[in-house]
Amino acid sequence: MPRVRTRRYVALQLLRETREGHSALREPGFPMRVIDPGHVYALENLDGERDNLLTFVKREGPGYPGNVGHFPGTTTQDVLRCLIERTKYVDNQIHDEANDAVLADLRDAIWALEERAARRHGRTFDVPVEGIEDLPTCGKCHHIGCEGGCR
């Protein structure tokens, strides 16, 4: 009798595989897996078998409680910029009013993240939301509005 794979069963298998550091199971309905919480995610590739790894920067030190290990990677803001660019691209292919709402929310997310960063670093943050994805960022910390006074 074939074993029925429930969502819970599949989730437990995925968790076990993540702990063992390999991936063999890919089930529909679980398009993203956490490899290193907060830092590395395996995204499902359409039209392909291999995972698409998304890696966020991981740093250690007093400003990064709980982090063990470090490696280079991207930021949430840069991923949001990619999503904005992609949304503009697909909207140019086939326009849909929903894309306007998506773009507004993605820009709001960048704005909130940058406002948070500015507050933590004692800077004021006064930039418009519209077009925020195109504003220049600091070469060191990659935040909008920092003029190199970081670190």
Ligand SMILES: [Zn+2]
């Ligand atoms: Zn900076």
